[in-house]
Amino acid sequence: MEEANRLRIVLKQLIENNEYLAENYRKWARVAATGGLDTVSKEIDEAGQFIQIATQKLKGALGLMEP
Numbered sequence: 001m002e003e004a005n006r007l008r009i010v011l012k013q014l015i016e017n018n019e020y021l022a023e024n025y026r027k028w029a030r031v032a033a034t035g036g037l038d039t040v041s042k043e044i045d046e047a048g049q050f051i052q053i054a055t056q057k058l059k060g061a062l063g064l065m066e067p
Contacts, residue, residue, distance in 0.1 A: 011062040018055040022048050
């Protein structure tokens with residue numbers, strides 16, 4: 001059971017890290033767009049969307065573990 005508790009902690013940390021990363025991606029996508037680099041901005045934004053998808057999967061996994 002100790003491993004399950006560790007896994008819950010790790011999942012929570014991964015979710016928190018991903019949320020921070022997604023915000024950072026949005027920030028740099030805005031910077032790129034402001035600098036006229038629309039294609040670059042779009043690519044960064046899309047990468048951020050993948051992070052958000054991963055975060056939802058991690059939240060789902062955590063939800064399956066919690067009573």
